Amino acid sequence: MSFEQRIFEDHYTHRRPYVRAKVVIVDPETGRQTTIEKDFWIDTGFDGGIHVAQFHMSDITLIGVSPVLGSIGVAGGKTNIAYRCLAYLQQIGDHELSMPGIEAELVLHGSDRHGLLGLEILKHWTVKFDGPNEFFTITSALHALKE
Amino acid sequence: MALYISSDVTVFDGEQLPTGRPLLPTTTIEQEIYEFERKQRLRPGPSIDTGGEFFLGGLPLRLKDHPDKIKCTGFSLNNPWLPANALKLLNKLKKAAITEKELVKLMELIAERASVHFQLTEGKFVAMTFHGQIVEVSDTRVSLLKKIQGRKYREQIFVWRIGFNAFSGRI
Numbered sequence: 001m002s003f004e005q006r007i008f009e010d011h012y013t014h015r016r017p018y019v020r021a022k023v024v025i026v027d028p029e030t031g032r033q034t035t036i037e038k039d040f041w042i043d044t045g046f047d048g049g050i051h052v053a054q055f056h057m058s059d060i061t062l063i064g065v066s067p068v069l070g071s072i073g074v075a076g077g078k079t080n081i082a083y084r085c086l087a088y089l090q091q092i093g094d095h096e097l098s099m100p101g102i103e104a105e106l107v108l109h110g111s112d113r114h115g116l117l118g119l120e121i122l123k124h125w126t127v128k129f130d131g132p133n134e135f136f137t138i139t140s141a142l143h144a145l146k147e
Numbered sequence: 148m149a150l151y152i153s154s155d156v157t158v159f160d161g162e163q164l165p166t167g168r169p170l171l172p173t174t175t176i177e178q179e180i181y182e183f184e185r186k187q188r189l190r191p192g193p194s195i196d197t198g199g200e201f202f203l204g205g206l207p208l209r210l211k212d213h214p215d216k217i218k219c220t221g222f223s224l225n226n227p228w229l230p231a232n233a234l235k236l237l238n239k240l241k242k243a244a245i246t247e248k249e250l251v252k253l254m255e256l257i258a259e260r261a262s263v264h265f266q267l268t269e270g271k272f273v274a275m276t277f278h279g280q281i282v283e284v285s286d287t288r289v290s291l292l293k294k295i296q297g298r299k300y301r302e303q304i305f306v307w308r309i310g311f312n313a314f315s316g317r318i
Contacts, residue, residue: 022294044157049288068274070306071251073316079251084306085316086292088253105315108252118315122289 004139010092012134017042022091032063039114046118049104063072227264227279258307269310276302
């Protein structure tokens with residue numbers, strides 16, 4: 001038997017499904033951490049985890065984590081340079097995820113003021129888009145033990 | 148498959164030394180002894196990466212122990228042999244005169260050569276140096292990043308997804 005736990009629901013903002021989320025980056029050596037809290041676009045066209053603008057890099061290097069170089073595929077089939085590190089998604093809207101949160105790839109690239117939550121994050125939940133009403137819901141399945 | 152490469156080693160006292168990995172046994176008895184030693188971890192197998200060491204009579208011969216006697220003109224077995232265009236771009240990278248497009252191309256070339264050299268499976272997530280040395284390999288993005296987060300490396304590293312042109316991105 002399974003139940004649905006509602007994590008988030010809201011109308012689109014500027015015709016897009018945005019959600020406020022909190023992402024934490026930790027240096028495992030020292031335990032120092034930094035938080036990124038901003039609006040994220042639910043992006044089913046991005047196969048990675050979390051994407052934020054590159055200007056967040058300075059906050060991350062300040063705690064001793066050096067994001068590693070790599071590449072990212074962007075619209076039009078082009079490939080750009082991007083930096084990455086491990087991060088934890090800890091909050092979606094008012095819903096706090098159980099600690100330490102969802103482990104995810106954090107991509108630092110570009111300069112968009114909003115972030116992206118990609119398929120690596122969305123695979124944890126059921127996301128339903130009500131296009132005509134510009135409304136979306138995020139739920140997770142809660143499995144009860146069979147009696 | 149580990150590549151066997153016989154590097155050119157010159158000994159100045161006139162004696163030609165066997166180079167590369169220990170020769171594989173040919174007779175049955177030799178084969179049995181070899182297998183026993185290999186299982187007991189007394190001898191490295193042909194597939195074990197020995198860090199590019201040469202062997203002299205079964206013992207590792209380090210070039211730094213005989214700097215005045217031996218001159219190695221080969222390349223390290225730990226590194227894939229990079230194509231000329233990659234070396235050219237690597238040189239530009241050292242001079243910090245590389246464009247973003249060229250840097251992506253360089254990573255692509257190195258990852259391609261390293262995946263052939265180390266026989267990496269398509270879809271694996273790897274961290275490697277710009278000389279093609281593999282630092283970490285994982286099945287997922289998160290597990291790779293978990294392994295390398297907070298670790299310091301002597302050389303600049305980058306991450307790549309084998310067989311793909313980007314670690315992640317637009318699909």
